Each structure stands twice: as structure tokens, then as C-alpha cells.
Amino acid sequence: MGHKRLRFLGVVAAAMVFTLACGGTTGGGTPTKTYKIGLVTDIGGLNDKSFNHLADVGLEKAKTDFKIQADVKESKSGDDYVPNLTDFATKNYDLVIGVGFLMQEAVGTVSGQFPNIHFAIIDGAGTDSKGTDLKHSNVQSLFFKEQDAGAMVGVIAGWLEKNGKAKKNKHVVGAVGGISIPPVNHYIAGYKWAAKMEDPSIQVLVGYSNNFTDPAKCAGVATSQINQGADVLFQVAGGCGLGVLQSAGKAGVYSIGVDADQKDADPSVIASALKKVDVATYTAIKNVVNNQFQAGALTFEIKNGGAGYSVDNLDLPAELKAELDKIEGQIKSGALTPPADIPA
């Protein structure tokens, strides 16, 4: 009897800590005439220094520019997506933003249940379990041409190899992806395509960590590529990819960051491929506040300032700068189109 009651108490206690721990980031009252924006991160969390972080930057910027109440829910596992989205929807938020391709199905499900709530999803659409776009009239998809950004850093990697300005110059570079999903592969596609364009003799190693949160897993894949002679490593794995940057630093080779400017993550980071998730998040919120919400796809690319690159811990040679400007111009004008699929 006593034992059973204690067991019950244990469950209640567990539920309580869980609720407390989860409730930490949501906040505040609900003043009238204020737009309520809810952001749900994927399992990378806000501190991935990349993707979810940038969504939050966009949200913060919108907060200063518009009269909005912004709340964030971090998902700790894939099972959190639907409850987190549903929670905002039941509270009648004006826009519920899901960050990331991994949330496609959850957004598809919840947007079907709440046809009067506006949803936006970064890097995906509202889909069914097979990944088919349900084309709900209350869902806006914010897509990126990651291949544009990947191509710019690919130019840097290829140019360094061709001109003997990398660390080992064996004409081998690498890319470490998280999971083999379209947004990751777009980056790698642009990277490989541009690196080969700059240095036709280059070998581009492509590996996956099967993970987005564990730096040790990405460090393992990176080390394997370094052992194969790679001396420029492009991470496309969110928080996991921080392990790539650090492994490159430890081995004395170059690395390239992703999504956000990752200059500070490690001294080895010479450049970052930028996917301006902040611009996209901000734009989506702006559209809702201005009553201009539109279902369907909105694409962010080099041409409209939604993708790009940053040069980090590297003294950029003038010739490389000229090459980068040339390629960027050609992508903008449409003379060059980086591929969306990884070239052979």
C-alpha cells in the first residue's frame, strides 16, 4: 500500500519537474492588440549557434520593430513537436513558426487541426507522413537555396586547394553533413560543385554524422576525413558540426561554418555559409503583422539577400576576393546556377 503510494508520488514528482523544466522559456501575460508569435525549435535547441539561434535572432528583431509578444518552445525530442505546436495553436497565436525540416509532418498535422491559425515552417512544408506537401492554406513554407551559400564557400575551398594556399594541399576537402536531408544536401551540392569548378582535380569527401546535436559524432567523421588528407572541412550539421570545427582546429586544418557566422566557434573557421534564417523569420512575422500572410513557398537566395557567406579567420587574398565577387555576380544574374543535388 505504502509502496504503491510512493510510486505514484514518484510519477507525480517526475511530471512536475518535467513541466517546470519545460515551462521555463514560455512567459508573460497576453496584452490585447498585440500579435502573438510562437516559435518552436527543432531538437537542435536555441543554442545551436546556427539555425534555431538565427530564428530567434529574427524573432528578437521583430520584437523591437513590431508590437508582438514572442514565445519560444524548445523541443528536446521529435515527440515534442506536435505538443509544442498544438500548445501555441490552442492559445490562438497569430503565427506559429516551426524551425526546421524535421518538423514537416508535425506542422502538417497541427495545421490541419487548426485551420484558422497561421503557420510558417522554415526549411519545409506541412506534409503528411510520407513527406507529401498537404498544401494547407494556412501554412507558409520558407525555403532557402542553400546551394547558393554552399557554392560561395566551395569557391573558397577550391581556390585554396588549386593555389596551394590550404594546409596540406593534397586537393582533398571534406563536407560533414548531419542527416542526409534536402537542406543539408543542397549546401553540400553547391560546395562540391563550386570546389570542382575552381579546382577540377579536387576530391570532395562527403560524410554524415546521422545526428544534429552531438559534437563528438561529427568530430569522428571529421577526423576520418582529415586522415584521408582533407584540409578544408565544411560542417553542415548544426550543433553536432561544432565538433567538425574543433577537430579541424586540433589537426591544424581549415574549417567552414554553416547557417550563421561561426567565426568564434574555433580559430580554424575561415568562412561560413550563411542561410539567413533570421531574415526569413523576420519576413514571415512582418507579413503577418501587415496582414499579408500568404500560403505556399517563399524562397530565400543570394539574389534577395537570404543566403550568402562570411569570411572569418582568414586574410582573404585579393585574387580570391575577386573570384568570389565574380561568382556571386554570376549567381545573382542567373549566369551560373548551383545544383540542388550533390554532383557525382
Add this chain to the structure above:
Amino acid sequence: MSGVGDIVHLLFTANLWQATLAAAVLLLLPALGGVISERSGVVNIAMEGMMLTGAFFAVVADLAWHNPWLATLVAIVAGGLMATIHAVVSIQFRADQIVSGIAINIFAAGLTVFLVNRIYGLQDVGHVGPNELLPYVDIPALDQIPFFGQVVFDQNIVVYIALILLVATHIVLFRTRLGLRIRAVGEHPQAADTAGLNVYVIRYSAVITSGLLSGLSGAFLAIGISNTFVPNMTDGRGYIALAAMIFGKWTPFGAFIACLIFGLGQAIYDNNSIIHVSPYLLSMLPYLLTLIVLAGLVGRATPPAADGLPYVPGSE
């Protein structure tokens, strides 16, 4: 199939086995903790949460004090504190030990994310400088041994510590009076109590020790292999360590062999950029290996008799 050839080729490289040992040690520390805890009769599935807590506090402390040793100590203590919760709930209050373990894992995941946001706002946690990480140490002379030298003696300092702890745990458990007592308490607490042993003290110490070891593993993960904290960065290692413990029949060396198998699978997987096999297929390797070995070689695994049963003095 060229993929198989690629793997066979890899098996002859020291790089692969070096990575195998490092990956195995991350699992070995919590697995040893599990062995000690369960040998004393307390089921412990909370290694994941203890490790995650250790990883988090290692980074916080290292960023604050710029000293990896102090940070590691903090991580060990943090893991121990989480274990103390498990001990109080399951030994003192005799709650269901599985439920308590699950609660701790969920609590740790929530607590770390919550604290990240409280301490660092919504910004980046920050990165520990290269000179403030747990160092990689080549053992002079020994690292010159062909092949074996690179595999064993060119590793992070935590790897050496873990190997010493492995031997120490084995000796303590099976060659000392203390070990006999721990095992007695795990097999038949009533008899042990009658013989004058303090069941509670022994169980408390064993559970807390498992937290200390898991905390150390968290520190190795966060400020040895990585240089920052990422929410949920332990990625289920505590659970795999649990599997390794069972696989190893609740013995330190058995668990170590299991960890090596998991580590080997991981290390092979890490080479997926040069192995011409689907990464999805490759990522199943550690689990496939386990199934094969478990079904073919290990046979029945029997836990300590009183494992998971709270001790009520005077009951029978």
C-alpha cells in the same frame, strides 16, 4: 561489394582502433557506474541524465574558471548530486527505481536547457579555448610501439583514467572485502543486514559512485572531445552504456568488451565518407553487431538477485 572491402581495409588502420577506444571509453565510464550500482541492488537507468548534467556543468565551470581540472571536478560532483537524488528516491523512499531513473533523465534534459537559457540567455553557450580542454597526452616511448602505440597511448587523458578505473573496479568488486559486501547487498540484503552490514550506506555509496563516473564521462564528452555544450549532446550514450552493462553480465570487463563493440561500430560509421555503403545501413552496425554477439556468444544474462528491490529492514 566494395563497401565490405573498404571496411576490411579500415580494420587494419590504427586510426580506426584509436577512435574505437575513445568512443568506447565514453560508454565505459557510465557502464562501470551502472555495474557498481546494480551490483549493490539498485537499478540505475539514469546514467544518461547524470552524464548530461556532468557535460553541462563541465562547460559552465570551464568557461567561468578556465581550468579543465576544476571543471571536471565540478562535473563529477554534479553527476554525483543527480545520483544522490536517485539514491534518496529509490533507497530511502523505496520508489520504483525505473521511474526514478526516467525522471532523472527527463529532469536533466530539461534542467540543462533551462539553465542554458538562464545563464547565457538565448545566445551561444560559448566555446572553451583550446588550451582549457582536457588534454590529449602521448605516453612517451609507449606511443612509439607500432600500431598499438597510437591506438592506446595516443589518447585523451580521460581514456587512461578510465582504463585504470576499469581495472580498479574489477579488483574492488571481486578481490576485496568491500566488493564482497557490495555484491552481498545486491544478492541478499536481508542476509547482509543480519551479518552486520549497513545496506543503506553501501547502496548509497554505490549509486553515488555511478553518478561520479557518469559525470566524468560527461566532462570528457563536453570539454575533452567537444569544446561546448549542446542540449541533449549525450545522445543516448547513457542508455547504450546500460545495454553494455547487461551485455557484459554486470562485470566491468564484460561491459568494456561490449563498449568496444559499440565503439567499433561507431568508428566504422565515422568513415562513411570513404566507405561505399549507405550511411543508413552503416549506422545500424553497432546494434547489428550487438544482436549477433548477444544471440550467438553471450547467452543468458542474469542480474544480481536483489537488483531493483528496495530493502525494507526486517522483511523477508
